[in-house]
Amino acid sequence: MSGYKIGELAHRTRTSAPTIRYYEQIGLLPRPERQEGNQRRYADDDVGRLTFIRRCREFGFGIEQVRMLTGLVADRSRSCMEARDIAQAHLLDVRAKLHELRALEKSIAAFVDQCDAECIGGPGPDCVILDDLAGATGKKPCCAANAVAAA
Known part of the structure; x- marks a missing residue:
């Protein structure tokens, strides 16, 4: 049986075996065929799919969004506008998080x-922090010098 072992797949896709x-466990990646000794063997299609999943995750897409996007890749009857809508929703989420992070920074x-x-x-x-x-509610001075000045 040809194909890649899990370590080879991990290396080729810059992921890890546990990932x-x-x-596989959550159904984003199909369960591979097994060879003697019950070792997983992956095909070139798995390399492409896992690379796609990794890239989606690098862009911060959630697992369910990745699931929807991988479904689009596999179905020629679906419109690419679905991918655009998923990306648009994610962009709105990212912008909201940026707004929250700016407030946190302040x-x-x-x-x-x-x-x-x-x-x-x-x-x-x-310490006041x-x-x-x-x-x-009652601020107290943070240092002995301020404590003396406040007295």
Whole structure:
């Protein structure tokens, strides 16, 4: 029997054997034929399909989106507009995540700026960043110098 062993497939597609087994388990990759000793043997079609799946995952498509896209690859009767719609939905999700990450960046920058303005390396439990993360309402100075000034 010819074909690739799982390690060879992993190498050719820049994935890992556990990833290949997982994709088989969830049905993204068809279960391969087995040879003596029950070893998996993969064909060139498997190389192409797994490379496609890896690329989809690199672009951040979720498993169900990848499932839909691999279904499109295999069905000539379906429109490529379905792929466009899946990509458009994913683009909207990515943009929403970017918006959330920008808001997170501003919040963390505010933590750092506040610490720079109020702290000079006092005890950790008195840190304004830790207070903010704990949801403390009354801000306490972060360092002994500020504690003396506040008194």
